[in-house]
Amino acid sequence: MSSESISQSINVVHPITLSHGKNAEVWDTEGKRYIDFVGGIGVLNLGHCHPRIVEAIRDQATRLTHYAFNAAQHSPYIDLMQRLTAFIPVDYPVSGMLTNSGAEAAENALKIVRGATGRSVVIAFDGAFHGRTLATLNLNGKVAPYKQKVGTLPGPVYHLPFPSKDNGVSCAEALKALDRLFSVEIDVNDVACFIVEPVQGEAGFLALDVEFAQALRRFCDEKNILLIADEIQSGFGRTGERFAFSRLGIEPDLILLAKSIAGGMPLGAVVGRKTLLDTLPKGGLGGTYSGNPIACAAALATLDEMTDANLQAWGAQQEEAIVSRYQSWRRDKISPYLGRLTGVGAMRGIELAHADGTPAAAQLTQLLALARDAGLLLMPSGKSRHIIRLLAPLTTEAAVLEEGLDIFAACLARLD
Structure with missing residues (x-):
């Protein structure tokens, strides 16, 4: 944390400073663009700066x-x-x-x-x-x-x-x-x-x-x-x-x-x-x-x-994208650390674990940094800080969601 005026007891996951955002994308003060799979930790189901x-x-x-x-x-x-x-x-x-x-x-x-x-x-x-x-x-x-x-x-x-x-x-x-x-x-x-x-x-x-x-x-x-x-x-x-x-x-x-x-x-x-x-x-x-x-x-x-029709459509679209990509990653064995897919609907977590099932917390920390450098913001969770919780806005455009999942997969494949 850069400012000495802010309590050091506040933990910040990503050492960047954001400037502005639109739906599922944010930009930092250096002008770098990120796809946001954090969503203010579940606050932005309708994305950043929804016009309405x-x-x-x-x-x-x-x-x-x-x-x-x-x-x-x-x-x-x-x-x-x-x-x-x-x-x-x-x-x-x-x-x-x-x-x-x-x-x-x-x-x-x-x-x-x-x-x-x-x-x-x-x-x-x-x-x-x-x-x-x-x-x-x-x-x-x-x-x-x-x-x-x-x-x-x-x-x-x-x-x-x-x-x-x-x-x-x-x-x-x-x-x-x-x-x-x-x-x-x-x-x-x-x-x-x-x-x-x-x-x-x-x-x-x-x-x-x-x-x-x-x-x-x-x-x-x-x-x-x-x-x-x-x-x-x-x-x-x-x-x-x-x-x-x-x-x-x-x-x-x-x-x-x-x-x-x-x-x-x-x-x-x-x-x-x-x-x-x-x-x-x-x-x-x-x-x-x-x-x-x-x-x-x-x-x-x-x-x-948040009409029922919108919620069902958004949830189904995001769930299908996440589940299908996860299944393909498992099938292709892109990483030995790819563990379980948790949750329901669009509220999904991806576990990182070793072959014996023990949490791969160090690899998750590595994944956070790799993904951030590649333009994707992720949020950790789990008792051992070994599960990525996916909280992209429900309104995320399909192409942006796929781009984020592509970055996730590429970084997952690079884990030591």
Whole structure:
């Protein structure tokens, strides 16, 4: 990091400085072009500077740049919440609140479930990532670097194995761990909620086992425990549907939203059962910048673009391109380090591993640099930082996507 005025505790994956971007392409301050498979870490499902979103931002900026919704209502907040709650594919009445980020959405969800249940215990999952604020740190299913040197964290929080075809943990194993948890560690009647990502992001795009998800929903119903789905990275079309929980055949009680909700503007939300969102006393929810008018205008423009037809078409096109190229790479044996393809839809991860299956973290680090030099930006993930998560905008032009995959393949073939 070049500037001494910026905390050295912030880690930057790519040592470049960006100047501008358009859809799936960005340029640095030296004028070099890159194809962007990072997408602001899942924020830019509609790409950089989408014309409709830029127009909405400009228009709103001429009328009202800010007002704290706690002090007086404003139309963009009201209009967005009406559209957003209608966008959630569940059968129950939905309400919600806007936040500044995904972590803030998670924090408010914890308040809501405590108020609704009178309980405080939270069950999360190994490999989870729910934020960097103090309470969300304890939800994360990974110590380094998030929980290091920060002392005792808010709780109580317990973790279970995350069952997925992508990590080899079966539904039966996870259910056995669930049974042990309530036999040995904690009284089930003290549990307020489970929080789970339908597709884990930081862990390497691991898709939750469908059978387990449905068993967990039944368990929560039987024990009067709430179920929170963290759709911060998997939502808004990344898997080809509005939200990834739909593929699981369940309805969560609360849903956490952020990232691609507003085309790059800082915005998040907690939405879910209206009975839950109305539990806390007046003033129990809110925030000065939460639901900023410009961010709301950007989100409204985003929802205009995210029709089911568009999401399905974009997701199918990108999934087909990624899967077919991966299969050809495996068939042609272009690299001994090419491991599994993880995830669902356009939310895909490519693992780098040695012949014995152990993570090839050093080769992934090499791949990041080779690809960057060749004009492709990639993002690492996984417990051992050995999985590339592909987060190109859903709107990426077919030729640009293929160009990026060509660069990926060429660099993969060069790994030592």
